[in-house]
Amino acid sequence: MSGLDSSRPLTARGAATRARIVEAAADLIYGHGVERTSLDDVMAAAGVSKSQLYHYFADKDALVLEVITLQTERAMGAQQPHLGALDSLPALRSWRDAIVRLNKVARIRGCPLGSLASELANDSEEARKRLAASFGMWSDSIERGLAAMRARGTLAPSADPHELAVAVLGAVQGGLLLAKTTRTNRPLELALDMAIDHVARHMTSPPEHPQQRPPPRSRKDR
Amino acid sequence: MSGLDSSRPLTARGAATRARIVEAAADLIYGHGVERTSLDDVMAAAGVSKSQLYHYFADKDALVLEVITLQTERAMGAQQPHLGALDSLPALRSWRDAIVRLNKVARIRGCPLGSLASELANDSEEARKRLAASFGMWSDSIERGLAAMRARGTLAPSADPHELAVAVLGAVQGGLLLAKTTRTNRPLELALDMAIDHVARHMTSPPEHPQQRPPPRSRKDR
DNA sequence: GACGATTTGGACTTGACGGTCCAGTTACGC
DNA sequence: GCGTAACTGGACCGTCAAGTCCAAATCGTC
Numbered sequence: 240m241s242g243l244d245s246s247r248p249l250t251a252r253g254a255a256t257r258a259r260i261v262e263a264a265a266d267l268i269y270g271h272g273v274e275r276t277s278l279d280d281v282m283a284a285a286g287v288s289k290s291q292l293y294h295y296f297a298d299k300d301a302l303v304l305e306v307i308t309l310q311t312e313r314a315m316g317a318q319q320p321h322l323g324a325l326d327s328l329p330a331l332r333s334w335r336d337a338i339v340r341l342n343k344v345a346r347i348r349g350c351p352l353g354s355l356a357s358e359l360a361n362d363s364e365e366a367r368k369r370l371a372a373s374f375g376m377w378s379d380s381i382e383r384g385l386a387a388m389r390a391r392g393t394l395a396p397s398a399d400p401h402e403l404a405v406a407v408l409g410a411v412q413g414g415l416l417l418a419k420t421t422r423t424n425r426p427l428e429l430a431l432d433m434a435i436d437h438v439a440r441h442m443t444s445p446p447e448h449p450q451q452r453p454p455p456r457s458r459k460d461r
Numbered sequence: 462m463s464g465l466d467s468s469r470p471l472t473a474r475g476a477a478t479r480a481r482i483v484e485a486a487a488d489l490i491y492g493h494g495v496e497r498t499s500l501d502d503v504m505a506a507a508g509v510s511k512s513q514l515y516h517y518f519a520d521k522d523a524l525v526l527e528v529i530t531l532q533t534e535r536a537m538g539a540q541q542p543h544l545g546a547l548d549s550l551p552a553l554r555s556w557r558d559a560i561v562r563l564n565k566v567a568r569i570r571g572c573p574l575g576s577l578a579s580e581l582a583n584d585s586e587e588a589r590k591r592l593a594a595s596f597g598m599w600s601d602s603i604e605r606g607l608a609a610m611r612a613r614g615t616l617a618p619s620a621d622p623h624e625l626a627v628a629v630l631g632a633v634q635g636g637l638l639l640a641k642t643t644r645t646n647r648p649l650e651l652a653l654d655m656a657i658d659h660v661a662r663h664m665t666s667p668p669e670h671p672q673q674r675p676p677p678r679s680r681k682d683r
Numbered sequence: 684g685a686c687g688a689t690t691t692g693g694a695c696t697t698g699a700c701g702g703t704c705c706a707g708t709t710a711c712g713c
Numbered sequence: 714g715c716g717t718a719a720c721t722g723g724a725c726c727g728t729c730a731a732g733t734c735c736a737a738a739t740c741g742t743c
Contacts, residue, residue, distance in 0.1 A: 249689090250688095250689065250690085250740080250741080252689085252690070252739090252740080253689065253690065256690075256691090270583055270584075271583065271584055272496065272580055272583075272584070274494065274496030274497060275496060275584065277729075277730060277731085278730075278731065278732085279729085279730075279731095287691080287692095288691060288692050288693065289692085289693070289694095289731090289732080289733090290690085290691060290692065290693075290733095290734090290735095291690070291691060291692085292732095293731095293732070293733080294689085294690070294691080298731075298732075299730095299731065299732090348583050349579065349582070349583070353579065353638055354579050354580075356638060356641070356642040357571065357575065357576050357579035357580065357638060357641070358494055358576075358579065358580055360571070360641050360642045361492055361493065361494075361570050361571070361641070362492075362493055362494070362497065367642060367644070370642050371642050371643045371644075374639060374642055374643065375643075402651050405639065405647070405648050405651045405652075406632075406636075406648075406651040406652050406654070406655040407655075408635070408639065408648075409632055409635035409636045409638075409639050409648050409649075409651065409652030409655070410628075410631055410632055410635055410652065410655070411635065412634070412635035412638050412639060413630070413631035413632055413633065413634035413635025413636065413638070413652070414628075414631040414635065415635075416575055416578060416579060416631075416634050416635070416638065417596060417627065417630065417631050417634060419578070419579070419582050419583070420578040420582045420589060420592050420593050420596055421593045421596065421597075422589070422593075425627070426627050426628075426630075426631050427631075429624050429627045429628040429631065430627075430628050430631030430632065430635070432628070433628040433629075433631070433632065433655070433656065433659045434655065436659060436662065437655045437658060437659055440658065440662060471719090472710080472711075472718095472719065472720085474709090474710080474719085474720070475719065475720065478720075478721090499699075499700060499701085500700075500701065500702085501699085501700075501701095509721080509722095510720095510721060510722045510723065511701090511702080511703090511722085511723070511724095512703095512704090512705095512720085512721060512722065512723075513720070513721060513722085514702095515701095515702070515703080516719085516720070516721080520701075520702075521700095521701065521702090
């Protein structure tokens with residue numbers, strides 16, 4: 240059988256090689272997409288041979304599924320600590336700024352998960368399910384903050400944290416896609432600001448007017 | 462020289478063949494993406510030979526650019542008459558319903574333009590530019606309606622129709638992507654409702670409360 | 684130190700795929 | 714009606730790409 244099953248533990252050396260392969264594949268697929276990324280490209284980037292690829296992965300599809308998992312971890316991780324504490328308007332705004340900054344640092348190439356979903360969702364049921372789960376995790380994180388706000392009474396009882404979270408994530412994905420296509424972060428900013436205004440609208444006390452948004456804070460983060 | 466340049470007019474027969482090729486390519490690329498759609502697939506679907514492909518198109522990239530143009534026309538056309546008259550809340554809601562319905566009819570496979578943009582924007586500058594122009598046309602249409610509202614005084618003078626339109630289109634694209642990935646139109650509905658609420662928020666008279674949205678109108682359109 | 688499991692190297696196979704080229708058929712213009 | 718341009722057919726080529734397979738090297742365990 241080729242491609243180790245997950246029941247067999249790897250040695251440290253094997254685990255390191257496997258991780259290097261997945262990371263190399265994730266980077267290449269982010270820039271060019273799954274179909275335009277060959278296994279030879281991945282081998283070259285990871286510094287491994289064909290046997291190693293097939294030692295750790297049954298086939299290219301199996302590798303791609305691991306890339307989805309890694310990109311999900313990366314996406315969730317990159318948005319911390321913001322994503323774990325979206326329980327106020329200032330917190331939502333910090334998160335917004337972090338996303339805008341992250342996309343800029345990534346050279347406005349869009350969302351790794353969004354790109355994977357767009358490319359794979361119609362053709363690979365397994366990939367689609369895993370990506371749906373990834374988006375589910377992401378919107379669940381957003382929802383937890385909103386639920387905390389509602390529990391605290393700062394979000395109206397009539398507001399549905401789940402639905403708000405899904406709409407907010409939609410704005411994120413759409414903003415990232417338009418930003419990627421137009422090569423400017425402005426659509427992402429506008430979509431995120433709309434989403435945050437939308438949440439603000441469901442708060443129990445009148446939120447500050449969007450145009451009176453505080454000036455950008457000086458930042459100490461790199 | 463292979464692939465006719467646009468200065469040479471085609472005969473009716475040639476134009477029909479060319480259109481058939483582009484349409485077949487558009488349908489296949491919509492379902493599977495550019496890279497997973499081979500020229501042999503397109504030939505089979507269009508009922509043409511390899512020489513015909515290269516008679517009308519210099520190469521696959523040239524065909525793909527024509528697909529972008531066709532999908533743009535299709536997308537704009539499919540949203541009419543709504544897209545040309547988004548100058549009131551009821552009109553925006555009708556447009557929203559049309560988009561939700563269109564995505565359902567398309568079996569929740571997402572936005573053709575969004576999928577093309579996601580796949581091609583990082584690797585093909587020509588495709589990216591053309592797709593950016595397509596999104597620009599789309600948001601311009603939305604913007605025209607909003608500008609009419611502002612000219613009429615129903616949208617606040619402080620509202621920026623351009624920015625609102627870009628944010629709205631972001632919601633559309635993100636909603637379509639999440640819908641495609643989760644195989645349910647709900648994310649699209651939520652994203653669109655958020656976008657329309659966002660516009661409503663900038664109206665000069667208090668808009669009706671979102672939860673008090675009128676029940677769906679009985680429809681005579683097929 | 685030996686044995687065996689794990690990791691690694693890379694040649695090779697097979698089929699797909701974009702594109703080229705030669706030639707036949709159709710129909711358009713004069 | 715004829716000549717020719719446009720359209721069409723399909724064999725063929727070179728390269729790419731996923732995947733297979735044999736074998737060597739490394740290292741972990743006893």
